[in-house]
Amino acid sequence: MSDLExxxxxxxxxxxxxxxxxxxxxxxxxxxxxxQETYRLRGCWSERGEAVEKRLILRRDAPAGLVLAERDLEYxxxxxxxxxxxxxxxxxxxxxxxxxxxxxFFIMDLMPGKPGNPFGADPYEGHDESVxxxxxxxxxxxxxxxxxxxxxxxxxxxxxxxxxxxxxLDRWEGIIDAGEAVIEPIVRGAIRWLRRxxxxxxxxxxxxxxxxxxxxxxxxxxxxxxxxxxxxMCHIGDPLEDxxxxxxxxxxxxxxxxxxxxxxxxxxxSGIQADRRSLDWWRLFSAVKACAIWTTAEAALAxxxxxxxxxxxxxxxxxxxxxxxxxxxxxxxxEMA
Amino acid sequence: MRLTVEAALRRIGDLLRDDVAPxxxxxxxxxxxxxxxxxxxxxxxxxxxxxxxxxxxxxxxRSILGLPAASDPGLRISQLDGENHRLxxxxxxxxxxxxxxxxxxxxxxxxxxxxxxxxxxxQRE
Numbered sequence: 001m002s003d004l005e006x007x008x009x010x011x012x013x014x015x016x017x018x019x020x021x022x023x024x025x026x027x028x029x030x031x032x033x034x035x036q037e038t039y040r041l042r043g044c045w046s047e048r049g050e051a052v053e054k055r056l057i058l059r060r061d062a063p064a065g066l067v068l069a070e071r072d073l074e075y076x077x078x079x080x081x082x083x084x085x086x087x088x089x090x091x092x093x094x095x096x097x098x099x100x101x102x103x104x105f106f107i108m109d110l111m112p113g114k115p116g117n118p119f120g121a122d123p124y125e126g127h128d129e130s131v132x133x134x135x136x137x138x139x140x141x142x143x144x145x146x147x148x149x150x151x152x153x154x155x156x157x158x159x160x161x162x163x164x165x166x167x168x169l170d171r172w173e174g175i176i177d178a179g180e181a182v183i184e185p186i187v188r189g190a191i192r193w194l195r196r197x198x199x200x201x202x203x204x205x206x207x208x209x210x211x212x213x214x215x216x217x218x219x220x221x222x223x224x225x226x227x228x229x230x231x232x233m234c235h236i237g238d239p240l241e242d243x244x245x246x247x248x249x250x251x252x253x254x255x256x257x258x259x260x261x262x263x264x265x266x267x268x269x270s271g272i273q274a275d276r277r278s279l280d281w282w283r284l285f286s287a288v289k290a291c292a293i294w295t296t297a298e299a300a301l302a303x304x305x306x307x308x309x310x311x312x313x314x315x316x317x318x319x320x321x322x323x324x325x326x327x328x329x330x331x332x333x334x335e336m337a
Numbered sequence: 338m339r340l341t342v343e344a345a346l347r348r349i350g351d352l353l354r355d356d357v358a359p360x361x362x363x364x365x366x367x368x369x370x371x372x373x374x375x376x377x378x379x380x381x382x383x384x385x386x387x388x389x390x391x392x393x394x395x396x397x398x399r400s401i402l403g404l405p406a407a408s409d410p411g412l413r414i415s416q417l418d419g420e421n422h423r424l425x426x427x428x429x430x431x432x433x434x435x436x437x438x439x440x441x442x443x444x445x446x447x448x449x450x451x452x453x454x455x456x457x458x459x460q461r462e
Contacts, residue, residue: 029365182422186451188429192436309372316379316460323455327448336448 002027004101005041008058011100012043015093019045019052030057031310036074036232037062040110057089060105063305072096073155075106077207077231080150085141087111087217087227111227113218118251123214127223132257133265134225135217135246140269143206143239152207157236162201164237169194169285172292179292179299184319187291190284190326193335199238199278206239206270214251240274244282248290249325250318280333287325294319343381350377379460391417394454398424401450402431 005024012022022045030038039058046052059074078091091108098104116123116131124131153159157167173191176184209216210233218227243266246253253262263274297315300306330336354374361367395409395417402424410416428447435443 028363031365031368182418183425183429185425185429185432185447186455189432189448189451192433196436309369309376312376313372313379316376320455320459327452327455330448336452337445 004039007101008041008043011095012045014100015095016045016047019047021046036060054092055110056092056107057110058105058107060101061103062308063103072104072106073234074230074232075108077152077155077234078108080152081145084145084150086138086145087225088231089227089229111218113220113224113226115215115218115229118214124219124223124256125221127219128256130223131219131225132253132262135253136257136262136265137269138225138228139209139212139239139242139246140266140272142209142242143204143266143270143272145207147205147207147236150207152236155207155235157205157208160236161205164202164205164241165194165199165281165285168235168237168241169288172285172289175292176288176295179295181299181302184291184323186323186326187288190288190330193330193333194281194285194288197281197333199240199281200275202238202240202278203272204239205236208235208237208239208241210234210242211245212242213246213248214253214255238278238282239270239272240279240282241285243274244279244286245289247283248286250290250321280329284326284329284333287322287329290322291319291326294322341385343385346377346381346384350374350381353377382460387414388412388417390457391421394457395420395424397450397454398428401446402427 005027008027009022009024012019012024016022022043024041024043026040026042028040030040037060039060041056041058042053043056044051044053072094075091075094078088081088082090089108089111091106094104094106095101096104116125122128147153147155147158156171157164160167169191176187209228209231211230212228216228216230217225218229220226243263247259247262266272267274294315297306297311298319299315301312301315306312327336351374353370358367358370358374361370391414392409392412396406398421399406404424404427409420432444432447435447
């Protein structure tokens with residue numbers, strides 16, 4: 001038994017006082033999850049005379065990562081979304097005391113399926129169109145939910161009725177300010193454009209996943225989306241924010257289904273008409289937000305807070321991609337010749 | 338010494354990616370080491386002309402800002418980056434002023450320079 005398995009076993013004994021014969025095995029770190037460390041494990045125990053065997057995922061705060069994860073946010077979102085028609089794992093336990101595993105963590109079900117590699121040639125193994133249609137339909141269903149009824153008003157933007165674009169832009173500009181070593185005038189020019197050309201207010205405030213894209217959901221061998229993952233940037237805002245993030249050219253779901261067909265799925269599921277000018281605004285915002293994330297990655301690597309190679313590669317390579325994306329969008333919008 | 342930093346980084350990157358990663362016992366470590374190899378390859382491609390790119394960029398920034406041609410404070414990357422950051426801040430102010438004045442030719446010239454700078458700095462993989 002590894003040291004970490006032993007510590008998880010001790011924690012389970014503390015957390016489930018009625019459990020006996022607790023065994024934790026098969027612990028393996030899963031690649032990805034660059035804002036939190038992700039482990040697969042099996043837990044077996046007896047409880048009230050019944051044998052329990054669970055295949056689980058443990059998500060532990062990373063020392064530093066690509067995004068600034070709030071400790072209990074993702075756990076609370078998983079709990080709130082249970083039974084709401086959004087494929088997501090059931091979250092079982094949250095532990096904020098770092099005494100047990102060094103940092104806060106939570107435990108949820110291991111879901112069937114696997115993530116598609118957005119950079120691979122055939123990420124969804126022949127189910128591209130079906131997966132992409134589900135991608136948009138799930139996002140539409142998410143937009144249709146009432147975050148107040150689900151108890152998610154404590155999320156960022158949860159009490160705001162309007163001005164979501166400014167809330168998000170201010171937040172990500174602040175993150176860029178904090179992390180940038182050499183300032184990027186292209187990004188700053190994009191931020192000024194975004195402030196001069198604000199989007200329309202959304203039809204309704206929506207639960208925004210915050211990182212809704214290829215690579216952050218699981219699909220099964222028969223082409224079914226089995227789980228939407230990585231909710232650590234979830235907040236309340238304009239539902240078009242997620243739509244724009246999903247079509248960002250770094251991981252575009254439009255590789256698998258044209259935008260018009262995807263938006264039709266989204267509109268049918270959400271009951272909201274997509275405002276195309278606002279979607280354009282969120283496309284440019286997405287590129288700025290991505291630059292902020294890569295800036296954070298570079299800063300974490302430079303300071304030694306992070307040793308993750310995915311953080312290193314993202315920080316080095318992806319910033320350039322998204323600054324070029326900004327230039328392409330500003331040209332499309334007529335700001336550049 | 339014939340072994341340049343560039344060549345050393347490239348060889349270490351190749352070693353990690355092609356020889357070490359396949360023999361590691363866990364997928365997580367294997368993937369991490371493969372990525373470390375890629376990071377070193379990018380660094381290798383970056384190191385040789387890093388100073389030249391910055392010197393050229395700083396000269397272009399001074400020119401568009403109307404500043405007198407001047408030498409950089411030193412040729413260390415940290416010194417060149419420090420000067421680059423200072424000049425970029427001035428350019429951002431100039432760009433915002435051009436937008437406020439609706440000076441389309443100036444705005445276009447600044448965007449064109451920014452695009453040129455970005456392409457010159459692109460990673461070579």
